[in-house]
Amino acid sequence: MHDFLQKIVALPWDQSPQWLFLIPGLLMLLAASAAVCLRNLIHSALCLVLSFICLGVLFMALGAEFVGFVQLLVYVGAVAMLILFAILLTPAGEVAASNNPLKNFRLSSALHAAAGAAITFLVLAGLLTAIFFSPRAAHAVLPAQAAAAPVALIGENLLTHTLLPLLGIAVLLTAALVGAALLAKEDTSL
Amino acid sequence: MMLQILLALSAVLFCIGLLAALTRRNAIMVLIGIELMLGAGNLNFISFWKFSAHPENLTGIMFAIFSIAIAAAEAAVGLAIVIQVHRRLHSVDVNQANELKG
Numbered sequence: 001m002h003d004f005l006q007k008i009v010a011l012p013w014d015q016s017p018q019w020l021f022l023i024p025g026l027l028m029l030l031a032a033s034a035a036v037c038l039r040n041l042i043h044s045a046l047c048l049v050l051s052f053i054c055l056g057v058l059f060m061a062l063g064a065e066f067v068g069f070v071q072l073l074v075y076v077g078a079v080a081m082l083i084l085f086a087i088l089l090t091p092a093g094e095v096a097a098s099n100n101p102l103k104n105f106r107l108s109s110a111l112h113a114a115a116g117a118a119i120t121f122l123v124l125a126g127l128l129t130a131i132f133f134s135p136r137a138a139h140a141v142l143p144a145q146a147a148a149a150p151v152a153l154i155g156e157n158l159l160t161h162t163l164l165p166l167l168g169i170a171v172l173l174t175a176a177l178v179g180a181a182l183l184a185k186e187d188t189s190l
Numbered sequence: 191m192m193l194q195i196l197l198a199l200s201a202v203l204f205c206i207g208l209l210a211a212l213t214r215r216n217a218i219m220v221l222i223g224i225e226l227m228l229g230a231g232n233l234n235f236i237s238f239w240k241f242s243a244h245p246e247n248l249t250g251i252m253f254a255i256f257s258i259a260i261a262a263a264e265a266a267v268g269l270a271i272v273i274q275v276h277r278r279l280h281s282v283d284v285n286q287a288n289e290l291k292g
Contacts, residue, residue, distance in 0.1 A: 116212030176263035183270035
């Protein structure tokens with residue numbers, strides 16, 4: 001297993017053709033769209049897992065192996081697990097519409113969806129315009145570096161330059177864990 | 191050109207997450223959309239690190255690592271709030287959690 005991983009990492013990724021990056025990228029977009037569109041929550045959580053795996057593969061292909069493995073461990077291992085637990089602890093489906101007495105409920109729901117889609121389309125158009133057509137986009141792009149992030153260098157950086165943020169993250173994670181346990185407690189007096 | 195393709199991938203992923211957060215009425219789907227948006231942000235950090243002038247400084251890597259840690263904390267607290275809302279209102283519909291509305 002270890003030899004296999006080393007062979008994968010040692011592949012000449014920097015000489016690979018550029019369109020190779022599109023395979024995990026497009027698969028990620030496909031899985032994310034499926035996660036958003038599917039009605040069954042379990043299916044959409046599993047599509048979310050596939051999307052996160054593709055994102056991790058993309059990170060590794062870009063030379064950030066450590067971030068790719070952290071992505072797999074944290075998102076696929078922990079966050080997807082939390083989401084699946086929350087889905088199982090709450091009743092399935094968006095069926096709360098039946099107890100809504102308003103007759104124009106469907107109209108307002110359709111308006112809501114149309115407004116959300118319009119805002120999303122505006123944001124997407126703005127982002128793509130800025131990426132492809134802004135005057136600085138043409139000449140501000142540097143060639144790709146043969147960038148590598150060895151784990152030893154990351155660890156050294158974490159414990160020297162970013163020591164204070166690291167301690168802050170530790171306190172934040174502890175506080176979030178205690179807060180989540182307190183919030184989800186059965187006989188809470190909130 | 192490759193940086194622009196990566197940024198476009200990330201922009202589309204962000205908009206898929208935004209669409210989920212804005213249009214779905216289930217609170218868990220809203221959280222899934224937020225996770226997708228955070229993933230798009232991480233992809234941007236890594237892409238700009240790959241194409242930066244000094245990748246040996248590891249700036250983008252550090253940003254991505256801290257961002258993943260904060261996303262994990264956000265998911266834990268968000269899902270605990272969803273479970274508490276379900277316990278009080280017997281529904282995870284975000285439209286029904288309006289007790290604070292004036």
